Amino acid sequence: MTDAPLLDPIDDLLDVLDLTYEGPTTIEVASPTEATGDLGTYVGEVYTGRSQPQLYGRVFGGQVLAQCVMAAGRSVAAVDDGDGPRHIHSLHGYFLRPGDASKSIQFVVEGMRDGRSFSARRVHATQEGRILLSMITSFQEPAEGLDHQIPMPDVPRxxxxxxxxxxxxxxxxxxxxxxxxxxxxxxxxxxxxxxxxxxxxxxxxxxxxxxxxxxxxxxxxxxxxxxxxxxxxxxxxxxxxxxxxxxxxxxxxxxxxxxxxxxxxxxxxxxxxxxxxxxxxxxxxxxxxxxxxxxxxxxxxxxxxxxxxxxxx
The missing domain is CATH 3.10.129.10 (Hotdog Thioesterase)
Known part of the structure; x- marks a missing residue:
């Protein structure tokens, strides 16, 4: 069982999202079956972040999602051809294993493509050689186009x-x-x-x-x-x-x-x-x-x- 965070909750969240850049690194991860003991490798820009304390010791999934967004976005920040910064427009991820909230998480960012308007990144959130979450994200520079949306429901304020x-x-x-x-x-x-x-x-x-x-x-x-x-x-x-x-x-x-x-x-x-x-x-x-x-x-x-x-x- 983990005690509640000592920081103010908002300060705690901001600190968790303030990832540390480790540079280009090779990370070894366990085989998908976890039965053979074989290791695979991932090469990319690596960021490290801590986890928020949780009562039962299991990492909150939303935290890992948010940290993956920060890691991918940090790697895209330098891509600017003069048309403005590229902002995230989609993510698709799979939760593969639970994480331990008492241990840090490494985020391996693979630069899949930087096109004229879009940038794609794959992020693996790893802990002690095991992938917790695998995500692909896409970013786009500002653009004009068709615009419509569904209305917001009428609910109490x-x-x-x-x-x-x-x-x-x-x-x-x-x-x-x-x-x-x-x-x-x-x-x-x-x-x-x-x-x-x-x-x-x-x-x-x-x-x-x-x-x-x-x-x-x-x-x-x-x-x-x-x-x-x-x-x-x-x-x-x-x-x-x-x-x-x-x-x-x-x-x-x-x-x-x-x-x-x-x-x-x-x-x-x-x-x-x-x-x-x-x-x-x-x-x-x-x-x-x-x-x-x-x-x-x-x-x-x-x-x-x-x-x-x-x-x-």
Whole structure:
């Protein structure tokens, strides 16, 4: 069991995303089967980052997503042909193994291509010779083109809702207390917070989110924290559809993959709405989909994740 972070939660998150550049390096990783003991190698620009302390010692998936975005973006920063910086517009990754929150993570960035308008990077997040997450990202320089978006749902404003932090702080349970103290992003559920059993309901929900402090004007940082926050509640519509709370002792959830498309720039230190749904669940897996809207209704990003949602016993 790991103690709560000593830093202020926002300072802690910013420190976790401030990766250390190690230079071009070769990393040895275990074979995919882990049975032969053979090692493979990856060559690329290597960055190192620490993990946020977690109550049960397992790395939060959103943290690794965000760190991969930072590493890939740092490697693209130098690519500028005079038409402006290239910003991330998509990522597609697979979670392969759980990580240990007490140990650092190395991010190996492979430069796949730098074209006239787009740059592609592959990132492997590794820990002690094992790949935790493998991701491909794409970046684009500013461009003109067709423009449309879906409307933001009509839901109560965040000022009308209670903070999840306030609700969790009143629950006498180690995980609720840890989450209330350590979460850097303020969440406010429009629907009832899904803690215990409930009647099966619609497979849709909305959550307001915000970092409660002004952050630097860094496009990459805001995109990384959007990716970080996207992993918080993405599987909840599956549980809500079946009346299952996060506290159900039978529940065995885990993220399997994660895709995200960044449509327009936005700030995470202003309120943004995460509108979520689940079109399907089967075979112990469930699919979560989400749209992130700025407080003015601008569509910032679209997210998709398939997760393992098994019930044991």
């Amino acid at each position: 965040p000022e009308e809702l209670r903070s999840d932090r306030e609700i969790l702080a009143r629950i006498d349970h180690p995980y609720a207390q840890h989450t209330a103290r350590s979460r850097a992003v303020d969440l406010r559920h429009v629907e009832r917070l899904l803690l215990g059993p409930a009647d099966p309901g619609p497979s849709e929900q909305s959550v307001w989110m915000r970092v409660e402090r002004p952050l630097p004007d860094d496009h990459l940082l805001h995109a990384a924290i959007l990716a970080y926050a996207s992993d918080y509640t993405l599987l909840e519509p599956i549980l809500r559809r079946h009346g299952i709370g996060w506290g159900d002792p039978r529940l065995r959830p885990a993220s399997l993959d994660h895709s995200m498309w960044f449509h327009r720039p936005g700030r995470v230190d202003d309120w943004f709405l995460y509108s979520l749904s689940s079109p399907s669940a089967e075979s112990g897996r469930g699919l979560g989909m989400g749209h992130m809207f700025g407080s003015d209704g601008t569509l910032l990003a679209t997210v998709g994740q398939e997760g393992m949602v098994r019930l044991k016993g």
